[in-house]
Amino acid sequence: MLEKFSKWKSNLTPTKTDGELELDPAAVPRHVAIIMDGNGRWAKQKGLPRIAGHREGMKVVNKIVRRANELGVEVLTLYAFSTENWKRPKTEVDYLMKLPERFLGMELPKLMEENVKVRLMGSLDHLPEHTLRAVNKAVHETKDNTGLILNFALNYGSRFEMVEAMKEIALKVEKGELKPSDIDEKVIESNLMTADLKDPDLLIRTSGEIRLSNFMLWQVAYSEFWFTDVLWPDFNEEHFTEAVSVYQKRARRFGGV
Numbered sequence: 001m002l003e004k005f006s007k008w009k010s011n012l013t014p015t016k017t018d019g020e021l022e023l024d025p026a027a028v029p030r031h032v033a034i035i036m037d038g039n040g041r042w043a044k045q046k047g048l049p050r051i052a053g054h055r056e057g058m059k060v061v062n063k064i065v066r067r068a069n070e071l072g073v074e075v076l077t078l079y080a081f082s083t084e085n086w087k088r089p090k091t092e093v094d095y096l097m098k099l100p101e102r103f104l105g106m107e108l109p110k111l112m113e114e115n116v117k118v119r120l121m122g123s124l125d126h127l128p129e130h131t132l133r134a135v136n137k138a139v140h141e142t143k144d145n146t147g148l149i150l151n152f153a154l155n156y157g158s159r160f161e162m163v164e165a166m167k168e169i170a171l172k173v174e175k176g177e178l179k180p181s182d183i184d185e186k187v188i189e190s191n192l193m194t195a196d197l198k199d200p201d202l203l204i205r206t207s208g209e210i211r212l213s214n215f216m217l218w219q220v221a222y223s224e225f226w227f228t229d230v231l232w233p234d235f236n237e238e239h240f241t242e243a244v245s246v247y248q249k250r251a252r253r254f255g256g257v
């Protein structure tokens with residue numbers, strides 16, 4: 001089983017340079033979701049504080065958003081902060097909560113130029129006011145853009161999302177808007193935070209961990225998974241292109257249905 005898993009992991013560096021990877025523009029995954037893992041480990045390996053890894057990781061977000069947009073990806077979901085991350089030291093959480101405004105302060109003009117639409121998913125009401133202000137401003141300013149949907153998962157947890165969906169459905173049954181026999185996959189999906197999005201075609205996780213970590217558990221039921229040992233701060237456009245190339249090869253092998 002272990003060697004089966006190890007097949008999933010790509011090498012530390014792309015097997016080919018970007019120029020050699022042939023991608024089929026008609027078979028680009030519409031929705032790519034990424035668990036951006038390995039920031040703390042990257043910092044530790046370099047003898048730096050953990051926040052240095054998060055800062056470096058934020059620069060990678062920029063590069064991958066650009067590459068995804070270039071390739072024609074429709075939705076890019078990035079797992080930026082999980083419901084479990086609140087357990088980290090306060091100093092680290094405080095630093096993380098400043099990253100959205102730092103990122104948007106630098107990148108929002110370019111995101112506008114590139115017709116990118118910023119979207120959020122998670123329990124946003126628990127975020128600090130300054131974080132909320134920054135992300136809501138970006139969502140508002142980009143709401144009419146029609147290009148790549150950049151979906152940040154902030155204070156997101158899949159089990160919480162599913163519990164909330166079940167509560168909403170139970171309420172609709174209680175109010176007589178729904179019968180229990182009406183409840184099917186479509187009803188559940190329409191009550192999830194991703195109701196307006198297609199499921200991820202490709203899930204990428206960096207840093208060598210082979211786990212979902214309570215991320216989009218319902219939505220990734222049929223997704224292709226691509227795990228890489230590369231730590232997020234070392235992840236680059238070539239790694240992203242390689243993940244898309246591997247996705248396309250698998251799709252071809254399984255008839256792409």
Ligand SMILES: CCc1cc(N2CCCCCC2)n2ncc(-c3ccc(F)cc3)c2n1
Binds near residue numbers: 039061104232
């Ligand atoms: C709130 C925690 C957090 C952490 C974080 N990291 C740290 C963890 C993962 C690596 C990437 C850098 N980033 N990077 C961008 C954002 C961001 C979020 C929303 C938004 F609208 C614009 C940017 C971000 N947010």
